[in-house]
Every structure is written in C-alpha cells, then in structure tokens.
Amino acid sequence: MASLVREEEVEFTAMRAQGPGGQNVNKVSSAVHLRFDIGASSLPAAVKERLLALPGRRVSKDGILVLKAQSARSQEQNKALALARLEAIVAEASEVPEIRRPTKPTYGSKQRRLEGKSIRSQVKAARRRVDE
Secondary structure (H helix, E strand, O other): OOOOOOHHHEEEEEEOOOOOOOOHHHHOOOEEEEEEEOOOOOOOHHHHHHHHOOOOOOEOOOOEEEEEEOOOOOHHHHHHHHHHHHHHHHHHHHOOOOOOOOOOOOHHHHHHHHHHHHHHHHHHHHHOOOOO
16 A cells, blocks of 8 residues: 655654653654644645544644654654654545435334324323313
8 A cells, every 4th residue: 555644744752751661762752743833734625624623632733644653663664654654644635534414214114203202192091190
C-alpha cells in the first residue's frame, strides 16, 4: 500500500517519555512528538477538510495535527508508531462517509405498532375498577 503522507511533510521532535522506565526514562529522549501541517500538505482538499474537522484536541487552531508516541523504548520505534498512527488517521479521513438518507416507516409497520398500542390499552383498561 502506498503511503498517503510524505515524510518531508512530517516534523518530529524528541522528548523525554513519561511513565515507567527506571533511570533510563530520565536521561534518554525516546518519546516523539509528530507534527503534521494539514493545510500545507499535499493531500486532496476533501481529505484536509475532514482532518481539520476531527474531534478532540489533536488538531490545533492553526491546522496542525499533533501525535505523541512514547510506548516503545527506542526513538526509532516511537517514530514508526507515530507515523503508523498518522497514516491510519489520514486513511480514515480519506474514506468518503456514506450519506444517510432518512426513510419513512412502512404502512405495515405503522399498523403493527398501532395494533400493539391498542392491545396494551385493552390490558390496562382491564385493570381498572369496574363500575356497576
């Protein structure tokens, strides 16, 4: 499968990872921040639009998508993980969503619903006190 994102459009920044790792975590910059400028990318306009509309805080007001990878112990693995996540996000945004067309209930389904309501009404009416 061809890559949707060109590597020259992605910017990596190394930083110290959070969480467990002993003394190693305090001295090695193994976590990676991936920054991807959606507006300046070579993606089609429709894909850019869907990426900018992503929910959450991953996309900044300037249109830059930021991902952080820190699960692996090496910087190279974290770069690969971040790139893979970016590829997955772009692939998902490149799929055109299906337009939902509202439908109307069928005549038969309306009749079945009303029949059920009338049966329930009769059951409840039978519970009432009988006037003599």
